[in-house]
Amino acid sequence: MVSASPASASPDGWESQSGIYHYFTVPKSIVPSQTCGNSTGAGAELEGNIGPSGTWAAVGLDASGQNCMADIGPMKPGLYYYQYVAPMADRSKQVFRNPASGVDVTSHPNWNTLFVPGPEVAWMDDVAAGGGTMSDLAYQSGASGSHSVMVWTPPSYDPNRAKPYPVLYLLDDAGQSYREWQELGRAKQILDNLSASGDLASMLVVMADPGATDYRAEVLNRIVPAVEGAYNVIGTGDGRAVAGIGRGASQALGFALSDPGAFGAIGSMSGYLPSDVAITAPLAKAVNKGTDLIRFYVGNTLDPSYNATRDAMLALTSAGVKFQFDGVDPKTGAVWDTWRENLRDFASRVFQPGSSHDGFSAGHRALTEPYTPPATGSITTPDIDANGMVTFETGTQWANAKDVVLWGDWAPNGQWFRIPLTKVGDRWRTTIGPIDGYYYWRYEVNGTAYHDPQDTQNTNNVESQLFVPGGVRTPLLADVPANESGAVATLQYASAYPGNPTMSLKVWTPPDYDPNRAEKYPVLYLYHGMGQNFASWTEVGRAAQILDNLYARGEIAPMVVVMPGYPGISDFWNDLSSKVIPFAQSTFNISHDPSEMALAGLSWGARGTQGALVNHPGTFSAYGIFSPPFASGSLNDTSGPVAKAGTTIVDFFAGDLDSGAVNAIAGMETNLGKYGIPTVKTIVPGPHGFDVWWQGLSDFLPRIFEHGLTIRQGGADFGQVPEGYAPLDPKKLTVTNTESETTGVLSVSLSGPDADKFSVSTDTLASIRAGKKADIRVTAAAGLPAGIYQATVVVAGDAQRVTCSVRLEVTPA
Incomplete structure (x- = not known):
């Protein structure tokens, strides 16, 4: 019997959206612990695939x-x-739900779903009009009675x-x-979009659970006859055609054999291949004759079938069975984010005789070697592999x-999630990824914070x-080559x-710090926040x-x-x-001139910085x-008037979720504006945390101290050479104009x-145009006797004026 599929469940009324944020507001009276938060002891949290790369995480x-x-955002479309x-x-956990919301996921009745639209996921969004129809088809499943499948029929389906x-x-x-093919796989939306774009054969799609036994x-004896009869x-x-996930994939391959x-x-x-089938030469020949397409899909190394998929392809290759491989999806593992894309690809290929592309999907990679995770007990710091997968133990x-x-x-805007x-x-372990860029983290054991015992750097x-290299998420937080890094001293x-x-x-x-440079260096005093340290x-x-x-x-x-x-x-002014x-x-070769002194701070340090400005104007510029x-x-x-005379810039920076800071900045900005003091204000997505503050520091530093010209040192230190050295290669210095106007001719x-x-x-x-560069090459004289030689390029x-130190040390032969 064919009937309309159930309508979508009523949405979670505890979820709402404002701007880029999704808010989850739960009445405390409904929380089983009767407590909010998720630190030590009882509390309340939301957990789901909200972490980086869809990692299961809690907020x-x-x-x-x-x-x-809780608020989460901006959420990547999906x-x-x-x-x-x-x-x-x-420390036990009780799952609870909004009693007014329906069941979104049959196999996980406590789960809610949330679709965030966007251009990159338009292929699995609702079509504007003219989509196919999703129906339920009941059939008799032997002694177990009536079962059902879901059937998608195309918009143009004609029973006659x-x-x-x-x-x-x-x-x-x-x-x-x-x-789940619909509830989490969004099969209808994927098929509707393929049909609308002309990338799908005019066909039906049946979603079934054949069980394991x-x-x-x-x-073959129940589902297919029921579909063909209806x-x-x-x-x-x-x-x-038949395709499946995990066990269903093994069953699909089993039919081929x-x-x-x-x-x-x-x-x-x-x-994975069924374990009870030997692929003989006659069987391989029959498979090739009866099957137009066999295509394998697999996620990254988080996919439990990663090695099994490789083994299956090797077995088919050895037996001479023809197949295609979509390549390893580097973004995700054995999750619906992977399988939705698999469905999109496979559905567009079947019953399409003109389809010729049989290679990897864009961005996918080969599967040449089996994956072996780091051995238990072998990780002394987080293990980062070549693909950005990070294992903690x-x-x-x-x-x-x-x-x-x-x-x-771990949150999109730098808020704090917990990944189990x-x-x-006797150890605890997880692998997340792929991720790139910088994160800061700690262990929490039974709700109590602990430092990583293996971390000797912090x-x-x-x-x-x-820090996971190889991406573009936080480039300013990457380490530079050793010869380009400054020195950090603790005193x-x-x-x-x-x-x-x-x-x-x-x-x-x-x-290139020179303690003897004639021109003293400008100096920034930079303060932390309450509860932090130097x-x-x-x-x-x-x-x-x-x-x-x-x-x-x-x-x-x-x-x-x-x-x-x-x-x-403390008030740090004194x-x-x-x-x-x-x-x-x-201790350092730094300026005493207020025009070459700056002060900055975060949180309580920001309060002290503003206090220095209003209570001691003229001390910093x-x-x-x-x-x-x-x-x-x-x-x-x-x-x-004193502050105006001596202040070149006041840079305000805060996260949009930090309403106290945003309001405080508004009041400060009004007060400073009354006296004509130049200010700049930036509010970015984020909380009261370092993901906002490192952006603030990155914004502030280029604004301070005159530096219309800067020299990018490509190696102004010739290092040590012995007496009698051969002529040395020149060193390159790059001059950059960071101003908005052309420099005019410059002397060197x-x-x-x-x-x-x-x-x-x-x-x-x-003349160097705004934002452009020019190179100078410095050559050291040959044949110098032992000694240290220093000069300054001006x-x-x-x-405009910029300098750079040049140095050569000649050691006795």
Whole structure:
């Protein structure tokens, strides 16, 4: 009996959207734990495929009045599935749902689904009009009674057409329901779009669950006859195709081997060969004769059938069976994100005699070697493979823990998700990916934060650093080559904080820092936030990498950056003015001129930065105020004119979810504007966290200190050479114009006591257009006796000047 398929379930009323964010608002009274949040103890959270690359992750539903609420965004277009979970005081978890919402996923009745539209997923969105019809077909399944399949018929389906329609049968995996092809696979939308674009043969598609025990009889003796009895379809193998996922894929391959010709096309999605079939030469010949298409699909190394798919293809190759391979999908593993694309590809191929492309889908890669995960106990830091897959594994110290997760800035905008680990023996382990760029993370064991015991780089913060190369997500946070990186020193000084006679600070100096340079370096004093420390900017915020990259690109002036600390919620002005600045000036070759001094900070450090501006105007010329919680005062008619006279820029930066900071900045901006102080304000998607603050620092640094010209050093240090050395290759210096106007003609000269020991390739440079570059080559004299030789290259124009140190050390023969 054919009947209309059930309508889509009523949506989750706890989910809503505003702008780029999706909000999940749950009445606290419904939460089984009666508690919000997901830290130590009881709480509430949302978990689903919301992590990077669709990783299953959780976000806390934090207290908001009488509700528990989370926001996620911006969400990449696609289909998400999620559930609400209440961690209880004993660390057990209770799943709960909105009682007013229907069941979205038959095999996971507590799951909700959320489709986020976008151009990149238009192929699985609803068509505007004219889609096919999804129906249920009931049939008798032997002694077990009535079962059903879902049937998609094309928009033009005619039960009386003279030419019957071909049929594609889709088989589910173990643990799935045949309805999952629609509920999570969006089969109707995919087929509707293929049909509308002319990329689908005029055919029917049947979604079925043949079970595990006697799938052959269920399909061939029950499902196929039921379909052929109810619809106008072809009744021979050349008009049938079959594909499946996992177990269903194995069953589809099984039909090719047990009943060659019963189906003319076979699709294996994350599949494997049946173990009880030997492919003899006569069988291989029969398969090739009766099957027009066998095509394999598999996800990345997270797909449990990764090696099994390879083994199946090797077996068919050895037996002489013809097949195609779609290539490894590098983006996802054995999940619906993979299988939807597989369905889209396979459906467009079957019953299409003109289809000639039999290679990989775009961006897919070969499967040449089996995958072997890192051996248990072999990982001392997160293991990153060549494809951006990252494996985490604990030691045995948490063998008795009830749960272990990776807390980190895994969310799209840098908010904090928790990714669960699975217990393997006495260790906890997970693999995520592919990911690229920078993340900071920590373990949480039974809800309590722990530093990675194997991390010896970050020693002052509980978070650890993870940088996965090869992508474009966070390029400024990548390490530069060793010869282009600045130095980061950790120093102690006598502080002004009561009870803390000695404090530490970090200092970054550029790679060509010269303690004897005649022109002192401008200096930035950079502060952390409450609950952080002097190392937070380098150990979590990657300040050194940001400085290294911007300097290597020629986008910032040569400068020194001092990163002090402060205890608790101290006002750091007294310590900064009476201790930090004098200490830095006595230790480094930095300027005392306020026009070459800048101050910046995040959160509580931003409050202190704004306090320095309004209470001590004229001390610094530039201020970076990142996510201030509130103002530390206001300029008045006395301090305002002083601040205006000495301030070149105030850079405000915050995340859009940080309403306190956004409001504080608005008030500060109004106050500064009253006195004509130049400001710039940037609000980006993000929370009160480092994903916002490293962007703020990256925005602020190029704005401070005059650097219309910068020199990108391609190796101005000739290094050590022995006496009698052969002539040395010239060193290249790249001059960049970072201003918005052309420079005019520039002079090039050498200065310093050893200027006569070097030469430059030209004494003038033609005008450099805005944003463009020019090269100079510096040559060292040959035959110099033992000694250290230093000079300075000076490039200057009417109102521009930039220098770069050159050095050569000749050692005794």
